[in-house]
Amino acid sequence: MGPYLEIVNPVLWEIGHIAWFHEYWTLREAAKQPPLIERSDRLWDSSNVPHKTRWHLDLPDRAGTFAYMADVLARQEELLARGIDEETRYFYDLAIRHEDMHVEALTYMRQTSSNAAPSGLCGTMRAAAGGLAGDASVPGGRWQLGSTSGEGFVFDNEKWAHEEPLAPFRIARAAVSNAEFADFIEAGGYRTREFWSEAGWAWRERRAAERPVYWQPKRDGVWTWRRYRTVEELAPNAAVVFVTWFEAEAYCRWAGRRLPTEIEWEAAALGTPDGQRRRWPWGDAAPDASRANLDFTSDGTIDVGALPAGDSAFGCRQMIGNVWEWTSSDFQPFAGFSPDPYKDYSAPWFGTRKVLRGGCWATSHRIARPAYRNFFTPDRNDVFAGFRTCALD
Numbered sequence: 376m377g378p379y380l381e382i383v384n385p386v387l388w389e390i391g392h393i394a395w396f397h398e399y400w401t402l403r404e405a406a407k408q409p410p411l412i413e414r415s416d417r418l419w420d421s422s423n424v425p426h427k428t429r430w431h432l433d434l435p436d437r438a439g440t441f442a443y444m445a446d447v448l449a450r451q452e453e454l455l456a457r458g459i460d461e462e463t464r465y466f467y468d469l470a471i472r473h474e475d476m477h478v479e480a481l482t483y484m485r486q487t488s489s490n491a492a493p494s495g496l497c498g499t500m501r502a503a504a505g506g507l508a509g510d511a512s513v514p515g516g517r518w519q520l521g522s523t524s525g526e527g528f529v530f531d532n533e534k535w536a537h538e539e540p541l542a543p544f545r546i547a548r549a550a551v552s553n554a555e556f557a558d559f560i561e562a563g564g565y566r567t568r569e570f571w572s573e574a575g576w577a578w579r580e581r582r583a584a585e586r587p588v589y590w591q592p593k594r595d596g597v598w599t600w601r602r603y604r605t606v607e608e609l610a611p612n613a614a615v616v617f618v619t620w621f622e623a624e625a626y627c628r629w630a631g632r633r634l635p636t637e638i639e640w641e642a643a644a645l646g647t648p649d650g651q652r653r654r655w656p657w658g659d660a661a662p663d664a665s666r667a668n669l670d671f672t673s674d675g676t677i678d679v680g681a682l683p684a685g686d687s688a689f690g691c692r693q694m695i696g697n698v699w700e701w702t703s704s705d706f707q708p709f710a711g712f713s714p715d716p717y718k719d720y721s722a723p724w725f726g727t728r729k730v731l732r733g734g735c736w737a738t739s740h741r742i743a744r745p746a747y748r749n750f751f752t753p754d755r756n757d758v759f760a761g762f763r764t765c766a767l768d
Contacts, residue, residue, distance in 0.1 A: 380487065384429055390444065391443065393474050395415050396473050397474070400466040401463075402450055402451065404466060405467075412435075417432075422719045476742065479735070482737045483759055486602070486603055489603065489604055492602070492674065496671045497671045498671065499673065503678060504680040505612050506680050510547055513646060515544075518539050518638055520638050521746060530715070531712065531720060531721050541642055544639050545766040546639060546640075546763065546764075546766075549763065551614070551679075551761060551763060552612050552614060552615060553609045553613055554612060557593075557598055557609075557611075561593075564625060565579060565585050565625075569628070570625040570629045572621070572624060575621030575622075578621050578754050584622075587618050587756065612679060613678055616735075617759070617760070619756045620753035620754075621753055626762075632764035632765060633764065637748070643687060644732070644733070645745050648689070656687035656694045657686065662685075662696070665684045666695070667695040667734075669696040669738055669740050672736065674736075676697055676736060676759075676761075677697060679697075691763075695734055697761075698759055699731040699735050699759055700761060701729060701731055701761075705728070705729060706726070706727070707725055707726060708722075708725055728751055728752055729753050730749070731750065731751065735760075736759065737759060
């Protein structure tokens with residue numbers, strides 16, 4: 376089970392929870408079947424089982440947990456073979472995407488706990504591509520923020536697309552790289568109070584942070600970091616990752632820049648100079664390995680200058696995949712919000728998190744839609760998060 380940590384779940388519990396979520400929504404809610412395990416809600420219902428309690432439950436062992444998962448899947452396949460209606464399909468879509476989220480979480484949990492790197496999932500797309508300098512200019516006007524009913528499955532906090540004013544802005548064509556972030560560290564950024572907000576400085580003091588969480592002290596002119604169980608040299612042009620919102624904010628103040636709002640991020644990703652909206656940054660075609668570092672195409676972050684085929688109409692690169700990107704926006708409901716059947720997905724977290732956009736290398740393409748709103752507290756540095764910046768105008 377590993378030691379108790381506030382930011383991760385026990386792996387055995389997490390796998391059982393994935394199976395329980397599938398069962399709860401597709402077999403019990405949609406198909407009205409009785410529970411497969413009578414006490415399952417007391418074991419795996421994340422809305423009601425406190426985080427600390429998950430280390431001390433009488434869980435099925437590894438074999439029993441996987442047998443439960445296999446049983447759920449077999450029953451789902453039996454129902455799917457008979458055919459399901461659109462109302463029922465919603466719950467399958469929900470459960471599949473919930474599993475996608477936990478696959479990603481299990482991956483960054485390996486990093487947090489110094490476990491071995493995942494095997495059998497990842498490609499090795501690591502060719503050097505360098506950095507990418509400069510800003511893209513995005514015109515102002517009005518922007519339709521959020522998702523529409525024609526986009527298929529969407530989460531409740533994306534509903535619905537609504538018009539927002541948008542002032543002209545300039546946004547970096549690429550995410551901040553390791554080399555760029557190293558410049559901030561070497562300029563004394565972590566020790567200069569003026570670059571940090573009050574909450575950010577309190578976080579830095581509490582953690583005694585001097586660099587991103589997995590970076591090692593620079594030696595002989597070389598930056599290294601702990602990657603899973605090994606210490607490796609940092610790729611200078613790869614996107615910086617595992618940084619908090621506070622660190623991103625402080626970097627921006629040092630650089631004379633700022634974080635984009637989520638409206639700006641979405642407009643830069645999907646907008647066009649003639650005022651149209653694309654489905655993906657590059658157009659209508661589905662993501663593939665030439666456009667986006669998603670779906671474990673690589674075994675980690677790649678150079679910020681890679682994958683020019685995925686550029687947006689304004690020339691912004693890798694707005695889908697590689698690293699999640701912090702925005703300046705608080706996670707709040709859109710006007711008229713109402714929760715979907717999974718009521719605890721969004722509503723309990725409004726006002727306490729920051730919005731991230733775009734997905735990372737370990738994100739499923741089902742999750743990494745441009746309008747998908749990820750959300751974490753600003754102190755989280757265990758997730759695959761980086762950022763890009765905007766000019767101060």
